[in-house]
Amino acid sequence: MTTSQAATRTAGLRDRAEAVIPGGVSSNVRLLAPRVFFERGAGPRLWDVEGNDYVDYLLGQGPAFLGHAHPQVTEAVARAVRSGMVYGAQHALEVEAAERFIAAVRWPDLVRFGVSGTESVQGALRLARAATGRRRLLRFAGHYHGWIDNVLMDFGAEGGRPGTLGQPADALADWLVAPFNDTDALAEVFSAHGEEIAAVIVEPMMCNQGAIVAEPDFLEALRALTTAHGTVLIFDEVITGFRLALGGAAEHYGVTPDLAVYGKALAGGWPVSALAGREELMGRFGTGEVNHSGTFNASVMAAAAVVATLEVLTEDPPYERVAEHGTRLRAGLAGLGDKHQVPLRIQGLPAAFHVSFGGPRSVGGSAPVRDLSGLRELDLVRYAEFSRLLAEHGVWVAGRGIWYVSAAHGDAELSDALERVDAALTADTGTA
Structure with missing residues (x-):
């Protein structure tokens, strides 16, 4: 399938979905998500109908803790x-x-x-x-x-x-x-x-x-x-x-x-x-x-x-592996924030953490958030827009900032994810 044929397939599926499903989606949680149509998932990755692969840290909103199609x-x-x-x-x-x-x-x-x-x-x-x-x-x-x-x-x-x-x-x-x-x-x-x-x-x-x-x-x-x-x-x-x-x-x-x-x-x-x-x-x-x-x-x-x-x-308890991967992923993301000089914030636990951009009242973008009022002080709109850019670069995450780590994520996914986030931040900030 050529690139143009694949893109046509995506557009056709979008038109067909919108003709028979309200908003083209079966859950309102998906209304603001990038309109991607997936064909399959295996372990920690997804593939869309155009053949693009994504490192998946959304995991179907959480259920695929063992990875897709275990x-x-x-x-x-x-x-x-x-x-x-x-x-x-x-x-x-x-x-x-x-x-x-x-x-x-x-x-x-x-x-x-x-x-x-x-x-x-x-x-x-x-x-x-x-x-x-x-x-x-x-x-x-x-x-x-x-x-x-x-x-x-x-x-x-x-x-x-x-x-x-x-x-x-x-x-x-x-x-x-x-x-x-x-x-x-x-x-x-x-x-x-x-x-x-x-x-x-x-x-x-x-x-x-x-x-x-x-x-x-x-x-x-x-x-x-x-x-x-x-x-x-x-x-x-x-x-x-x-x-x-x-x-x-x-x-x-x-x-x-x-x-x-x-x-x-x-x-x-x-x-x-x-x-x-x-x-x-x-x-x-x-x-x-x-x-x-x-x-x-x-x-x-x-x-x-x-x-x-x-x-x-x-x-085969995966909890130590999940914690190790999540810890390395969080550290890598923080390093990319420093590299691109953006107030990237990471909070939570290795298995489930939140990524966002610091807001003007968030004490340098790094103060711990302890409740809903603190969460509102962050620039959540900017992150939601950035999550769409991440999807374009092959990292599938939630627009609201949650990242889930699965038992299937490994070194290859860590390397690919950080490389793709780096590219997305380059496109977002205009840095070389």
Whole structure:
């Protein structure tokens, strides 16, 4: 295929998509992304329909923690579905998936599988309300817990403003919103409303916005306050689960929640979520007093993908390799920022970090960002535009700044990525 033929194919796919799919995309998260059509992925790389390769640090918004099309996972799913897909009943792989999950994460007593993190969050909130008899909920500014009306919030607002047209104005009426990493503000909320709050839900590392790590005393204070007030503590580990450690953020930080929601890295790229927690909470599903349903929950494909993924993560743990690659990548990016004399900022952990440009109020572009208000001080618009330039140079990343490292990234990807980022910064700054 010639270059012109390939470009024509991309343009044709774009026109066809826009004719039958709203905005040409199936998720609004992709509306502002470069309109690239991919043909395949393998390990840490993607190839588009024009034959261009990309070093992938987006990983499908996080799920491809093992890399794309991991052979052990894809073969396990293919083998399992030859016997069936959805039974409307239980099957042996479901039990094995649950056993492996509990053995890996260690702190929960019970687990239920779902399809998306958004729906499993709903199950967690429902359980908390059922257990406490309370209605109010607490969350943190800038944290994301799904796109459903009762959780979607405008990231541009500190409070609980709806995030979209069509969302009822009162859909968020039960929420209290506090700044992340602020133990004093947290204590004030509990002093005023502690006996009303059914649950606190938190990204233990604020990954969706800024890759902001929890400060040492914040999660411990949150655990102590929720325990003291009989409030259910929910960790939203959709991103951090199985990524920061085999036991997720709970293991990484040494703080145990009452309930936690998992997804993304759980099933090697397959759409699987999990809600896990203490028996006295999760057991309410088993008695039938609290409803949790779903035709595709723990399907054959889902269970096979979970079993195979957890086999890989436990038999050949990739966490040291991921940390080493992420550390070298972060150092290389920082060096390129210095080389091109741009205020490139890198924050987070080696497995998941945020890249941005410093803003005029960000203390030389290097002050740690600890909450949503600090994130707003950065030049996020410039980085979003730069991410499009990175795509043109063969580095696939999110426009909002998050970079994910997979178990499949190696020396070749590190070298290629840094060379391509260097070229993109040269084009961006006009330096030779």
